[in-house]
Every structure is written in C-alpha cells, then in structure tokens.
Amino acid sequence: MLPEPDAALCRGLADDLRDAGYTPEALRSAWGAAADDAIARGLRAPADRALGGRGGALAVLGRLFMLGMPQPAASVARALPRTAPDGLVRLGLAVAAGDDVRPLAVVRPQSYADAGAADGGSVWWIASDLDEAALGGPLPEDHVLGVGGASLTLAALQLPTPAIRGLDIGAGCGIQALRARRSVERVVATDISQRALGFTRLNALLNGVDGIEVRLGSLFDPVAGERFDRIVSNPPFVITPRVDDVPAYEYRDGGMEGDDVVAAFVRGVGEHLEPGGVAQLLGNWETRAGTAGLDRVREWVESSSVPLDAWVVERESLDPLSYAELWVRDGGTLPGTPGFARLIDAWLDDFTSRDVSEVGFGYLLLRRPASGAPTLARYELLHQALPGDGIGAHLADALAAHDRLAALDDDGVAASVFAVAPDVTEARHHVPGQEDPTVIELRQGGGFGRALGVDPGLAALVGACDGDLPAGALIDAIAQLLGVDAAALRADLVPRVRELAFTGFLRIV
CATH class of the missing domain: 3.40.50.150 (Vaccinia Virus protein VP39)
Known part of the structure; x- marks a missing residue:
C-alpha cells in the first residue's frame, strides 16, 4: 500500500516535472518515434539506446519514470531539485539502492484535450505500478x-x-x-x-x-x-x-x-x-x-x-x-x-x-x-x-438530438429545419459511361466515423439541408423533381432524418 501522499511534495514534484519539460512530445523527440512506439510493446532497450549517455533532466526522468530503470541519486537530485530522491521515497515512488534511486512506479506524462474547455487540455502526470518490462516478468496480482x-x-x-x-x-x-x-x-x-x-x-x-x-x-x-x-x-x-x-x-x-x-x-x-x-x-x-x-x-x-x-x-x-x-x-x-x-x-x-x-x-x-x-x-x-x-461531445449531441426529436411526431420532424454537419462528405461511384451513380455514400469525419449508403432521394435531401427551409418543404420539392408521390417520399425519409440527426450527419437548427 502506498503511503498517504504529501500535498507539498506532490506540488514540488509537479513543478520539477514541468521545469524539466517532461511531456509526451519531448520524450518522443528525445528517443525517436520508433523507440517511443516500442515502449508500448514492452521494449525499453531502443529508447535507452537512443538516449545514449545523455544526463540531462529529461533523459534521467525518462529512464527513471518511463523505462523503470535505476538512476544515479546525484542525477535524480539535479533533475528533481525540489523533490530530491528522499521526496520520491516518501511518496512511495522509489527506494534508495546504494548510490542509485530504484523506481517503484512509473510516472508517465499523458496529453489530454477537451473540446470547448477553457484551457483546451494539457498534460497530466500519471503514476502507476511498474509494468512487466521493468519488472522482467509476470505482473503481481495487485498490480x-x-x-x-x-x-x-x-x-x-x-x-x-x-x-x-x-x-x-x-x-x-x-x-x-x-x-x-x-x-x-x-x-x-x-x-x-x-x-x-x-x-x-x-x-x-x-x-x-x-x-x-x-x-x-x-x-x-x-x-x-x-x-x-x-x-x-x-x-x-x-x-x-x-x-x-x-x-x-x-x-x-x-x-x-x-x-x-x-x-x-x-x-x-x-x-x-x-x-x-x-x-x-x-x-x-x-x-x-x-x-x-x-x-x-x-x-x-x-x-x-x-x-x-x-x-x-x-x-x-x-x-x-x-x-x-x-x-x-x-x-x-x-x-x-x-x-x-x-x-x-x-x-x-x-x-x-x-x-x-x-x-x-x-x-x-x-x-x-x-x-x-x-x-x-x-x-x-x-x-x-x-x-x-x-467523441464525448458527439455522444452528448446525439442524446440532445434524440430527446428533441423524441418529443416530435413525424409532422413535427417535417416542420423542423436541419443543416448538414460540417464534417460530412459525399462520395458518388459511377459505372464508366453511365450518368447516374450506382452508389452514393455519406461519410462522417467526426463522431464514430460512420459511412452510410443512401439513395438519390435521401442524398438530395441531405444536400439541400442548409438551415433554411423545413425538411418537409424540401421533401415535397424533391418528390416533384423525381416524379414520385410526395406523401410516400415523406413517409420514407422522415424516419431516416431522425437517424441522421441522431448519428450527427444532420443538425437541428
């Protein structure tokens, strides 16, 4: 069991990591993309080899906290001037081993981003147990x-x-x-x-x-x-x-x-x-x-x-x-x-x-x-x-769209105004020499990245949804262009408009 963490020590460690530039991007740059990807596969040697004999703060912390490798206590003291080796020991993150500091945990930087957040996201430092690469064998059951x-x-x-x-x-x-x-x-x-x-x-x-x-x-x-x-x-x-x-x-x-x-x-x-x-x-x-x-x-x-x-x-x-x-x-x-x-x-x-x-x-x-x-x-x-x-924002938008449309009958949906989401594209596939497409596909750049095959009627409706006219008026105009019954086309397209609004292809204005 870890000791109860000391708030002042944690603040000092955070300041030390920040001053050292201990970020995912800096580490990836320090040992290269191939070695960085290898760490995720449990291979530490490529990153260690790429660092060579470098003894700067980023290299020392990368070996200690990312690769789980013992480091000289003097080097750790220089890399973490506020925390020092003793502070790591008191936090339960390391032990003294002669003239070295041996890690008991990894502390990895993790970038995060929040759509719409005031700070746009930043970097967290996440401590956890040493992995099997650092342990050199199977994990303990309380890992x-x-x-x-x-x-x-x-x-x-x-x-x-x-x-x-x-x-x-x-x-x-x-x-x-x-x-x-x-x-x-x-x-x-x-x-x-x-x-x-x-x-x-x-x-x-x-x-x-x-x-x-x-x-x-x-x-x-x-x-x-x-x-x-x-x-x-x-x-x-x-x-x-x-x-x-x-x-x-x-x-x-x-x-x-x-x-x-x-x-x-x-x-x-x-x-x-x-x-x-x-x-x-x-x-x-x-x-x-x-x-x-x-x-x-x-x-x-x-x-x-x-x-x-x-x-x-x-x-x-x-x-x-x-x-x-x-x-x-x-x-x-x-x-x-x-x-x-x-x-x-x-x-x-x-x-x-x-x-x-x-x-x-x-x-x-x-x-x-x-x-x-x-x-x-x-x-x-x-x-x-x-x-x-x-994706989290997409889920929230989908729930909101569902709730709004669930309160409407089909006439209410037809009276609503929709706009195509900005991440939606359309692809049309033609047999050579033929004017009409054999496949029309809508693709979504965000959300779940859905791809949806559609018929000419639905493709025309989506293409016309620009946030101006209600869906019902657009369907009536499309029925006239296609020479089909407007009531039948409306009965076919309105349920599919509900689906497109839920999945994020269309947005309710």
Whole structure:
C-alpha cells in the first residue's frame, strides 16, 4: 500500500516535472518515434539506446519514470531539485539502492484535450505500478495499471457536459476520475484495492485536481443509498477462469464468472443515477449457445429494476482462443514460457463450460430517464476505430438530438429545419459511361466515423439541408423533381432524418 501522499511534495514534484519539460512530445523527440512506439510493446532497450549517455533532466526522468530503470541519486537530485530522491521515497515512488534511486512506479506524462474547455487540455502526470518490462516478468496480482488504450477510449467517451456529483467505479490509477472532474464538480472514486486508491490520491495531488474523494469497496457497496448525475467505470471486466492457479489481477478481474461483473453493473447502476443521470462504461459480453452478446446485454438492461435508456456499441469481437491469448500475454506470460499453454487451456475450458463462441468488447451508455419511460434502445455493431477527439461531445449531441426529436411526431420532424454537419462528405461511384451513380455514400469525419449508403432521394435531401427551409418543404420539392408521390417520399425519409440527426450527419437548427 502506498503511503498517504504529501500535498507539498506532490506540488514540488509537479513543478520539477514541468521545469524539466517532461511531456509526451519531448520524450518522443528525445528517443525517436520508433523507440517511443516500442515502449508500448514492452521494449525499453531502443529508447535507452537512443538516449545514449545523455544526463540531462529529461533523459534521467525518462529512464527513471518511463523505462523503470535505476538512476544515479546525484542525477535524480539535479533533475528533481525540489523533490530530491528522499521526496520520491516518501511518496512511495522509489527506494534508495546504494548510490542509485530504484523506481517503484512509473510516472508517465499523458496529453489530454477537451473540446470547448477553457484551457483546451494539457498534460497530466500519471503514476502507476511498474509494468512487466521493468519488472522482467509476470505482473503481481495487485498490480495497478497505468493509462492504456482502453483508459484513453473511456476518457474520450465521457460526456463533457456539466454535472454536480460523479462516481468512478474501479478507479485504478485515477485517470477516469481526473477526466470526470473536468466537467463534474465532485467525484467519488472507488476501488477494491487500497493501493489503487493510493495512486488515485497521489495523481489527483500531483495534477492539482481537488474534489475527488476515494472509498474502498466493490461495485456499488461504497455508495449504498447514494445517487449521482454521472457514473463512469472501466470495470475489471476481463473474463477470467475461476481456477486456483490462474492469476486474478485486481485491475482486470472482478472475481465473478464470465461476464457477470458487467451484468451486475448494468442491472444495478440505475438505482444510483439521478433522474437524467448517465453512466458510461467499457465491457465484455459473451455470445452463449447462439445468443448474441448484444442481445444478452439488452436482457441485462431490461432486467434493471430502474428503467434505463441504453446505447451500446460493440467495438470488436474475438473468438475464445484469440481472447485467451490476448489476456495471457497481457499478464506477462508469453508463448514459449512456462505456463503459457496451461493458461490458454484454462481459458478455453472455461469458455467451453458456458458454450461461448465469441466475446464482444464495447462501450455502454445508460441513462435514467428524467421522466417517463425510456425512449432510447440502441444496440449496434461498429467494428472500427474511433476517428479522434471529440467523441464525448458527439455522444452528448446525439442524446440532445434524440430527446428533441423524441418529443416530435413525424409532422413535427417535417416542420423542423436541419443543416448538414460540417464534417460530412459525399462520395458518388459511377459505372464508366453511365450518368447516374450506382452508389452514393455519406461519410462522417467526426463522431464514430460512420459511412452510410443512401439513395438519390435521401442524398438530395441531405444536400439541400442548409438551415433554411423545413425538411418537409424540401421533401415535397424533391418528390416533384423525381416524379414520385410526395406523401410516400415523406413517409420514407422522415424516419431516416431522425437517424441522421441522431448519428450527427444532420443538425437541428
């Protein structure tokens, strides 16, 4: 367990890191793009080799905190004049080893950006446990994970709209709590690991973020009877065999069978949401005995004691063997090393016991309706990478568009005015020698980066939506041009206008 972090020491360390220019861009420039990318694959040597004998503050801190390599105490003292080696020891980040300082944790700079934020985003320094490259072997079961791809995805997905009370379940190193505090006034961060909560407190102080309270416990136990406007969770959703000799890593294993931890979250979260409150999380779900994973998620939502709006996106799916290999490797056990084949067999036996043919991964957005019954039940496959920043704002805009249109009947939608989103482009494909296109495709530069095939009628409507005339008037004009019945065209296009407004191709004026 980490010691209780000292606020003054954390401020001093932050000032030292800032003065050293300890940023992702500076480190990438110092050891080169190839070596920087190799670090993410667990390879430290290329970055160390690129630094050579350089002894400046950035090089010393890069070796110590990014690569997890001992450094001379005198060099560390020069690189961190306010903190000094003794300060790192008192924070639990390092130990003295003769004339060297040996790191006990990594402290990595992490850039972040917030669309519309006053400061536009900046850099956080995130402390977490040493990874397998620094440890030279498999991770301990109480390992506290740093910022990985899943963490960054969830941070980007968080709604940027203001809220009062927030909850981060399974806080880990605290990255989601830090991100939530950008728009939420007060955040409770919970975890089953005291060590993880120690890193959350440390990282909040290190980055000058107040308003984060930590509590020990599993799922909703630490907040029994409480409600929140915003809940976020990167839960320990990894499906792990319940076998004695299979490591149960706290950062990824919730101690339940199969996908039960995600099911428990979905079924229980509604009771802890204020009316209008939103929960966002990542998760895995199994396809069992021919029942698709997304259909099982729908069952979880529908079995909630509190009715919920739901928008669930499956980002990817893996067969049982690929899933097993992914997470055995993640724990630091590699092919050809002792125990690899045994662990793979344990995972496959576990999947076979539940007749699992596929495991999906994705994002869940759940909302307690402000009043009345749920109006949103969307379960979709989007097996593509997120295109970039701004996805959280896109989700907020989609919810707002849904709520506005849900209050309108078809005549109300036809009477509304729409404009094409600025990130939308159109592509037309022709057979050589033919005037009319065989394929018309709308593409979205932001949001989920959707591509949508459309017919000439819908393409004409989207092209005419310039924020001037109502959709119904445009449809009537298009019907006349195409020589088709206006009422039939309106009945066809209005539901599709709702979809285009929700997905961000059109904006309500």
